[in-house]
Amino acid sequence: MALSGLFLLIFLLQHFVINFLSVISPDTFNEVSHFMGTNPFIQFLMQPVLMFGVILHLGMGIVIELQNRNARPIKYAFNNAKANSSWMSRNMIITGIMVMLFLGLHFYDFWVPEIKTKFIDGDMSGKLAGESGFRYFTELQHKFVDPARIGIYCLAFIFLALHLLHGFQSSFQSVGFKNRKFAPTIQLLGNIYAVMIPLGFIFIALFHFINSSH
């Protein structure tokens, strides 16, 4: 669970960096997207590894949740859980499932059309018919025109932030990396990561929404 979580933390960071390129340089974003979408190492090794990581993380999360529920078949009549633990730490399954539901939408928006274009239609050019530049930035902008979709994306990133606020430091604890010396730094880095990365994704979505509506 922790190892797949740490792997997904690294993936999320690189995903954010590439997406942020769409804000500062559409051309660079196009170049990097084309590289990521056509490089055999990334397509046929890293992408399946990522898929496996996501499925493993979700699967283990559900299994652990079921084990946990089984470990206390009779609940407390009065439980003051907020006195000793954060809401985020107690509700990882809820925030996790919300993020996974969003991933379904995200795959529908980006991954499925990409796979269709490349591997069903056989178009590996990365370009739209009759145009000379890469299509990725244009496609990205077209995805961020619907206010409802933007709202869902922003909400999903809030759930992601809540998930990461516990998940980041919990991963380090589970692999045994946390001790008295490193704990404050891990906690601080975790809080920064958990707030800044989702906030950055929200900014990117809003940036393209606002730009596309002008």
Add this chain to the structure above:
Amino acid sequence: MSAAKTLNLTLKIWRQKNGNAKGSLETYPLNDISPDSSFLEMLDILNGGLIEKGESPVTFDHDCREGICGSCSLYINGEPHGPAKLVTTCQLHMRSFQDGETIYIEPFRAKAFPVIKDLMVDRSAFDRIQHAGGYISVNTSGNTQDANSIPINKENADEAFYSAACIGCGACVAACKNASASLFVAAKVSQYALLPQGQVEAKDRVLNMVKQAEKEGFGPCSNTGACEVECPKGISIENIARMNREFLSAAISK
């Protein structure tokens, strides 16, 4: 000096005849309780009244009443050992409660801690975890080496002592949303892992104790930190990280 104002309370107590019976919360009004009495003394007063009325007294675990033995338990107003921090139930005093308050008293809940009667649960799962590896093998043939003759650095000795402060009361399990015994197991693993005497059996110890905890039906740890907050002895979850390191290392190298 004026006498302290007494408390009139409403107690909601879990009553269950035995492990197979269906339990329920029963309501007991209790008046004129001194704020200076301990929580267990308050229950003693309640039981005195119940016995006088010919009713069955409330069964609960207790022994030393000095916060040392780990016998007392009780989930009081939603927290193991009640609202005060770093104390066991026997050290909890009624001044922690308000006049007119309703107090919920439940047993520690976990599949691995089955209810024996009322508020008393069977915590022998902890004994079995301890038996699985929470010891060091010592030659007792008469020429045993004095432990004090083995040099141990101060930092490790202190850490081992803090870990050894665990009294095995089970508050960590009761507080954890997963009913995980990780803090207990980690404290016992750490106590030996930090000392030279514990090195010989270190790998078997952590593997066997974690395996036994799983076998007993305790849930996996999800690092909520509730155990650390509720532990009456302040055992740190740093022990859990150490246990995880020990476990990973042993699982890979064994």
